[in-house]
Amino acid sequence: MATSTRQAALINGAASHALDYDDVNMACTGHPSVTLIPALLALAESRGVSGRDFMTAFAAGYETMCQLGLATGEAQYAKGFHTTATLGTIGAAAACARLLQLDADDTASAFGIASTMAAGLKSMFGTMCKPLHAGRASADGQQAAQLAARGFTSCADAIECPQGFIATHGGNSSLETATSDGGWHLRNNLFKFHAACYGTHAAIEAARHLRLQHGLRPEDVRCVMVRVGAASEGVCNITAPRTGLEAKFSLRHTVAMALAGVDTAGMDNFNDDAVRRPDVVALRGRVTVELAPQCPGLTLAEVVIETHTGTLLRQRHDSGRPAKDLHEQQQRLENKFRHLVEPVLDASDVDELIDLVCRLDTLTDLSPLAGMLARRSCARVL
């Protein structure tokens, strides 16, 4: 569908976050890729952008977003801001400013414009507004960079000034924290291999491990205790989900799926009918979630299963540890990719897309890639 650069970023950003299956970085408690890539690809379609230009701009946006995440800390997320939306707007501005080759002063202007556009409430989780936030962040960040390029004014210290971004979003403006050199945040990027909220993944992995290790069947399970950090309460603890979307934000339901042997990587298992599966609903009734105040963040979980024979089985998992084996991660990602796109692409297109991305560093112009995505998208909006 022919559309404006801004509208493409908005729609593709929302599409990319629609399934809650995109990657995450805990430094910003959010999803950098869905705010950065739609804005960059939309710009790449209308101007000559090489693979390397794209990669550099992406890295600039990614690192900026995560550094800002450290500066605002957990306070922002705890207050109820959806950081993918708020930090993502500034991250997208950084990425687009780099792609447009803005100097440092104009880039700072773009940050200011983006800071005052940033918005998004965590209370919208489980509704269509959550993916809308990603699209809005991408489109607004892109617009902020384009406006800065034209000389649009904003305050030059928008992030740290009184009534600025950090002050209003609950963080503390420490230059040391905001600019600390912790290495590349990209090295802590976490991909999702379950089609649900990231806060459920550690519990799913732990439950899955126990089922496989002990050959558990649903009828073996008397009760299940899921211990997670207190932060999970406002994120992924919907007790009795009624829709597929709600199920993605339900620790009880996703753990029940894992114990029932339902493939949590399969998106079809999160549709509204699947949520009513009697075996999963019955298991869900035996799952209790316990919030552990001393347990930080959303990536740690302990699952304790009591079987009907009285045996206690215990497993912990930390889904916040990035993969060490990048080759294995590539294989898992290609498998996930094929699983996701085979319903909408020809097999030859699947291989061609994987090959194009592998050769990204050598591509002199990204518009063929953007064009191919536009032709193949089932919604014709890419």
Add this chain to the structure above:
Amino acid sequence: MSTLTATRIPQSAAGFTPPRITQELAARSAALCYTDLPEDVRLRVRQCLLDWIGVTLAGACEPLVHMLAVSKAATPRPRSLGMAWRPRPGRRR
């Protein structure tokens, strides 16, 4: 005067110079080059793009995406009052 100078001024008081986070982060972002990216970071960027394409092509079929696309297509193009504006010379990119 002596009492004033002896008093420790709280950081929130007027005159406190806040850390230049905006400028610092903007300068870093604007200066980043492809050659700065280590090989494993480049691979991670490519993996981010591959994963993004997958979740986006699959997500593009979701109802919310159609709603956003339809709302755009169904809206008649409004006439803007700002169209007489011209960019300042030399600023346009």
